[in-house]
Amino acid sequence: MTATAPPPGRTGGSTVSDTLVVTWRNLKRIPRIPELAVFAILQSVMFVLLFAFVFGGAIAVEGGNYREYLMPGIFAQTLAFASATTTIGITDDMQKGLVDRFRSLPMARSAFLTGRTIADVAYNAGILIVLMLSGLAVGWRVRDGVVEFLAGFGIALLFAYAMSWVGVFVGQLVPTVEVGQQVAFTVVFPITFLSNAFVPLESLPGWLQPFAEWNPVSTLTAAMRELFGNPSPPAGSSFAAEQPVLMTVIWCVVFVAIFAPLAVRRYRDTSK
Amino acid sequence: MPAITAEGLTKVYGSRGQVVRALDGLDLTVEEGTVLGLLGPNGAGKTTTVRVLATLLRPDSGRATVLGHDVVKDAQRLRQEIGLSGQYAAVDENLTAAENLWMFGRLYQLPSATARQRADELLEQFALTDAKDRVVKTYSGGMRRRLDLASALIGRPRLLFLDEPTTGLDPRSRFGMWEVIRELVRTGATLLLTTQYLEEADALADVIAVVDRGKIIARGTADQLKSQVGGERVEIVVRRPEDLAAAREVLGRQSRGEVTVDEHTRRLTAPAEGGTQQLVEVIRVLAEAGVPLDDVGLRRPTLDDVFLSLTGHAAEDAAATPTTDEPAPAGRTS
Secondary structure, rough: OOOOOOOOOOOOOOOHHHHHHHHHHHEEEEEEEEHHHHHHHHHHHHHHHHHHHHHHHHHHOOOHHHHHHHHHHHHHHHHHHHHHHHHHHHHHHHHHHHHHHHHHOOOOOOHHHOOOOOOOHHHHHHHHHHHHHHHHHHHHHHHOHHHHHHHHHHHHHHHHHHHHHHHHHHHHHHOOHHHHHHHHHHHHHHHHHHHOOOHHHHHHHHHHHHHHHHOOHHHHHHHHHHOOOOOOOOOOOOOHOOOOHHHHHHHHHHHHHHHHHHHHHHHHHOOO | OEEEEEEEEEEEEEEEEEEEEEEEEEEEEEOOOOOOEEOOOOOOHHHHHHHHOOOEEEEEEEEEEEEEEEEEOOHHHHHHHEEOOOOOOOOOOOOHHHHHHHHHHHHHOOOHHHHHHHHHHHHOOOOOHOOOOOEHHHHHHHHHHHHHHHHHHOOOOOEEEEEEOOOOOHHHHHHHHHHHHHHHHOOOEEEEEOOOHHHHHHOOOOOEEEOOOOEEEEOHHHHEEEHOOOOOOOEEOOOOOHHHHHHHHHHHHHHOOOOOOEOOOOEEEEEOOOOOHHHHHHHHHHHHHOOOOOOOOEOOOOOOHHHHHHHHOOOOHHOOOOOOOOOOOOOOOO
């Protein structure tokens, strides 16, 4: 992982085993708070139903059926929203004093955050599988090969991992869970809607199109459409529109490269 | 060598244009194998002191050594030798007690089997064995605090920080915690304990350091501190509120110290250098003046009196929240 170099002179505290212990902790919690996963899935299913049945008739997609077009957008949206769950989880740990306990332990400094992001990937993989099964039920199909499918699944998890680092950073900055919730939704909501997740980009006003084209949610959605063989109408001539897979990978690397060091630095900072 | 030495610690917080001097040149020494009680009202700087000494917070200036390690430079090495139990029960509510302890044991770098064994010992010691496989969410406040304390002990720390270990607990759980802490003290642990309960410091600590506005303003054993405010006091409770003024005047004439009046309980207190003789005199004069009494007696000064005479304000008054319409009688047991 990033930024896990041990400080000089430290003793004990294996980064790998500490990270695994924290990952274990975060995975163990998931079935103990089933509401979290259940509502994450219900929320996405609700979006599927809303868009597929309410707006579906009004949105025309070149070369294919709308539901098949929609599902990758729902996947991307769900993973973007998962960063809000991460934010809230970290804020909650801070508010309850749990972060102080971890910080007082002779453990690797990055493990508390890295463990969380790894557990998040596993959690999001589970959510994604459930959503894909619901997608199959409303007519979504995987039309290309197994390799492409796995690539699409992998890129979705890479995106989830990157979003999780954003979440652990923001989670340390906000004072309370309520504020964390507000911040996360205020940012994530418009980002998922200013994208190609639900509507083709041509339908957006011209001045918004460049933003929507480069939006990581758009590139991820387009990447999944491409890899799953779902309808993917042309969306401009920018690099982001023409190379969505590559662009998504670049976005994820950039996000991790920025937010992982920031998050770890913030965690280690004892000036406040 | 002392277990803790702190010199001139300062810490200033600035938020929304308000500057708070949480620590304002705090000096502190704690000898190995002793219990130091850091006593002070809310906002005096107790928690900030603990956070600095437990490596969670870097002081703006000054330096501190704990068990021979500099709290800033050797923080990671120091963390292996200390345990911290805070104001909140800092355990994972969605894990069981056994899982929490195993996890913290692993993070203290114990091998998995050792962590499990140590967890079992602590669960037994803290009477949590029967509940060890229940998620902590279902625990009572007292059980959570005990688990929190057990978590701080999992790595067999040489020094333990207890930040207000009984704040918010009901009296029964509070005395339960006292027993647990006394047991630790018997095993020779070095302990720094913060509290805003005067009787708690009296009951648990060898040495008490009184903190006010980020500084230590007095230090000594409970007896030394009590003798600092003089000897016995005469205490009377008048039957009728309208007699308070008259009684105050009588007491003021009889003793040289200041008379404190609690209008709510109609209780008046004043230093009584003359002992029993003075008490008899007070009763006689009040009887002549026709002031009926509900209670009268001599008592040794409490730590509350210590706080009042050291700071010029009552312990409760210094609290950050100015909304005290009810005079809180905390620690007023004599």
